[in-house]
Amino acid sequence: MSDGSSGQTEAGDAGVKPAPETAEQGDATPPVDEQPRALSPLSIPYRAVSRGASVAFTLLFLVVSGSSLLGGTVGQLAGVALVGLAVVAIVAYEVVYWRRYEYAVTTDTFDIRSGVFRRRNREIPVDRIQNVDITRNVVQRMLGVAEVDMETAGGGATEAAVRYVGFEEAKRLQRVLAARKRGADPTPEAADDDEPRGEVLFELAPRELGLVGLFSFDLRTPGVVVFLLYGLVTTRGAGMVPSVPGDGLTLVGLAVAAGALIVLFSWAAGGVAAVLNYYDFRLTRVDDELQYERGLLRRYDGSIPLDKVQTLTVLDDPLKRRFGYATLYVETAGYAPGGDDRGSQAAIPIADRERVLSLVAELEGATVEGLERPPKRVRRRYAARYLIALGVVVGALVAVERLLLSGLLWYAPLALLPVVPVAAHLKWRHRGYALAPDHVLTRNGVLRRRIKVVPYYRVQTVIDSRSLFQRRWSLATVTADTAGSLSLVGADAAAVDVDDRTAARLRETLSDRLYEALDDRIRERRIAPPGADGWRPERRGGVESGPESTPED
Amino acid sequence: MSDRAPDDHTLQRLDPRVRTLWVAQSALAAALIGGGLFAVNRVLEVLPTPVPVGVGAAVLLVGGALAVLRYRAWGYEVRDDGIYLERGVVRQVRTVVPFVRIQHVDSSRGPVERLAGLATTVVYTAGSRGADVTVPGLTPVRADDLRERLKGLAIRSEGEDAV
Numbered sequence: 001m002s003d004g005s006s007g008q009t010e011a012g013d014a015g016v017k018p019a020p021e022t023a024e025q026g027d028a029t030p031p032v033d034e035q036p037r038a039l040s041p042l043s044i045p046y047r048a049v050s051r052g053a054s055v056a057f058t059l060l061f062l063v064v065s066g067s068s069l070l071g072g073t074v075g076q077l078a079g080v081a082l083v084g085l086a087v088v089a090i091v092a093y094e095v096v097y098w099r100r101y102e103y104a105v106t107t108d109t110f111d112i113r114s115g116v117f118r119r120r121n122r123e124i125p126v127d128r129i130q131n132v133d134i135t136r137n138v139v140q141r142m143l144g145v146a147e148v149d150m151e152t153a154g155g156g157a158t159e160a161a162v163r164y165v166g167f168e169e170a171k172r173l174q175r176v177l178a179a180r181k182r183g184a185d186p187t188p189e190a191a192d193d194d195e196p197r198g199e200v201l202f203e204l205a206p207r208e209l210g211l212v213g214l215f216s217f218d219l220r221t222p223g224v225v226v227f228l229l230y231g232l233v234t235t236r237g238a239g240m241v242p243s244v245p246g247d248g249l250t251l252v253g254l255a256v257a258a259g260a261l262i263v264l265f266s267w268a269a270g271g272v273a274a275v276l277n278y279y280d281f282r283l284t285r286v287d288d289e290l291q292y293e294r295g296l297l298r299r300y301d302g303s304i305p306l307d308k309v310q311t312l313t314v315l316d317d318p319l320k321r322r323f324g325y326a327t328l329y330v331e332t333a334g335y336a337p338g339g340d341d342r343g344s345q346a347a348i349p350i351a352d353r354e355r356v357l358s359l360v361a362e363l364e365g366a367t368v369e370g371l372e373r374p375p376k377r378v379r380r381r382y383a384a385r386y387l388i389a390l391g392v393v394v395g396a397l398v399a400v401e402r403l404l405l406s407g408l409l410w411y412a413p414l415a416l417l418p419v420v421p422v423a424a425h426l427k428w429r430h431r432g433y434a435l436a437p438d439h440v441l442t443r444n445g446v447l448r449r450r451i452k453v454v455p456y457y458r459v460q461t462v463i464d465s466r467s468l469f470q471r472r473w474s475l476a477t478v479t480a481d482t483a484g485s486l487s488l489v490g491a492d493a494a495a496v497d498v499d500d501r502t503a504a505r506l507r508e509t510l511s512d513r514l515y516e517a518l519d520d521r522i523r524e525r526r527i528a529p530p531g532a533d534g535w536r537p538e539r540r541g542g543v544e545s546g547p548e549s550t551p552e553d
Numbered sequence: 554m555s556d557r558a559p560d561d562h563t564l565q566r567l568d569p570r571v572r573t574l575w576v577a578q579s580a581l582a583a584a585l586i587g588g589g590l591f592a593v594n595r596v597l598e599v600l601p602t603p604v605p606v607g608v609g610a611a612v613l614l615v616g617g618a619l620a621v622l623r624y625r626a627w628g629y630e631v632r633d634d635g636i637y638l639e640r641g642v643v644r645q646v647r648t649v650v651p652f653v654r655i656q657h658v659d660s661s662r663g664p665v666e667r668l669a670g671l672a673t674t675v676v677y678t679a680g681s682r683g684a685d686v687t688v689p690g691l692t693p694v695r696a697d698d699l700r701e702r703l704k705g706l707a708i709r710s711e712g713e714d715a716v
Contacts (some may be wrong), residue, residue: 460679461648461650461680462647462649465644512634
C-alpha cells in the first residue's frame, strides 16, 4: 500500500527500494516510523501567543479608545469581554489547528494533513525535497520546539512548513528523510542515533568568527542609515538643526565626523549581525548530505543533499584577497530567487582561501585553477568605458556649473584619470573562465569577485550574447544558465568578453560536455547499481522532475 | 532518427509575415507618438509644426529598420542534441537548449497573431531565466509541428540519456 501509492515515482524506483521489511509490514499497519504524528503540544501556546499578540494589541487599542468614547464602566466591561472573547477564540483556533494537523513520513512521500476551515492534504515525494531546515529562536529554544521547513525545486513558497515540533523530532525528521532519500530504510537504531555522525567539514573558530564580523561591512548599510537620518532630520523640522554657527570649514568637519560615525556604526551593526548569524557555525557531511548549524539567538540546522547542489561560488573582495580569505556559497534549486537570503544559509562565511578551495575539491571534485583571462584588448575596452563614464560626469558638472552654481569644482573628477588604466587592468585581471574536466569555472568582479563552479551536467541552457559594443571588439559573453537560485550571489556563471571565436567554441563545447557528463553518470550508475552503497541516483530532466511533467499535452 | 523532419539541421527563418507584423507595429507606435505630440502641440503651440511630424517619421524609420533587421537576425535550428536559436539586432544572442533540459513546450497564438495568421512556440527549461526561449512568427501548423517535434525529442532524450 505504501509502495507506489503516491504515483509520483518512476519505474526505476522499484529497484531502488527493495526494502523487504517495509513490504512485509507495510500491508497491514504502517511501521512506527510511518504513522502520522502530531505537532508538539507546546506549539499551541506558542502559536497562540505569537499569532494572537498582534490581534490582541489591535483589539486592546480599539477597546481603550472605544471605552473612552462610550465612557463609564459599561464601555470598559464590554471592552474586557471583547478582549476575553478574542483570546478564547485564538486559543480555541490553535487547539483545533493542533488537533487537525498531522504529518507522516511514508516510504516515498512526506504527507501533511492540515487545516481548520480549509483542509489540505499534501504529499511531497521524498526524492524531490531539496533542503530540510530547522530554525529555533530564543523562545522556541527555551520551550524546546523548532520549526521545520522543506523546500523543493518548484514554486516560490516553502513547500512544507511544520510549525512546531520538538527539536528532537525535528532532527529525527531530518535524519529519516535523508535516509529515505538514499533509498535505505533506516534501521531504528540508526534513526534514533543521537550521536552526531558524519565528518565535520568545517568549524568556525572564534578567531574566524571575529573576522566575519570585521569583514562583513556592507556598503548598503551606510546608505540606509544616511537615508533614515535624513528622514529624521527633515521630519523633525528645521528647528532641530538651526543654522550652525561658524564658517564652511566647521561644516565640512561636522560632515566628515558624521560620515565617519555612520560608517563606524554600520560596520559595527554589520559585524554584530554577522556574529549573531554565524556563531558556532559547523558544516558536516553525513553520507551524501551536507548539514550545517549556526546562529547565536536564532539557531539554524539545515541539510542539503549533495546531489541537489547546482553551483558552488567562491566569493571574495580586495580585503579578503589581501589577507587570504574567501567565502563559499552552495546553491541549490530549492530556494525562490529574489527571496530572503536563505540561499546563503549553507555558506561558509569566511575561511582561509586554501581551505575553501579544498572544500570545493572535496564537495565537487573541482580544482580552481587554469582560468584563462579574456584577450588583452578587453583592457582598452574597459578603459574606454571608464573614460566615457568620467566624461559624462564631468560634462554634467560643467553644465551644472554654467547654469546653476558657478565656482563648482567641475574638474575634480578628472583626478580619477590616472586610476582608469589601473581599474581597467584589474577588471580584466579578475575575469576568466576554464573548462575543467567535469566543470566549467568562471570568474568575474573586482570588488565582489565571484568564482563559479558549475558541473557540466547542471547546465540548463547556453547563451552566447554579443552587444553592439562587444561586436566592435569581436567579443562575446557566454552564459551557462543553471537552475540555481539567483537570490544572493547574483549573476550567472558567465565567461564575459571572450573572443568571439572562443565564444562559438565554448557554446558548442558546453552543450557537448553536458551530454558527455550525462552519459558518464549513466555508465557510473550501471557499474554501481543504485542504492547498493547508499548512493541514490537523481533525476535529470532539469530540476529533478519526472518525465510525466516534461511533455506538454 | 525516423522522426526527423527534412528541414532539421538547417537554419530556419521565420515566416515573412512576421516582418510585416513588426513593421506594422512600429508604424502604429510612430503614429501614436507623432499623433500624440502633434495633438499636444496643437494645444500648447511650443514647437513648430514639422517637429512632431519629423519625430513620427524618425520613429517609423528606426522602428521599421529594426523590424526588418530583427527579422533578418532571427533563425532557429533543430539539431541532433538540442535546439539552437539566434536573434537580436543590437545585442546578438545565440542560445543552445539541450533536449534533455526541456521541461515543456507551448505553442500559443495571441489576438494579433491570430489576425496575422501566426503563432509562437515557447520552450521552457528549469533554468533561472525561465521562458527565455521563444520562437515567434511561425505559421500555426509549423508552430504545432515544432512543438510536437521538440516534445518527442525531449521525451526520447530523457529515455535514452537520463536515468
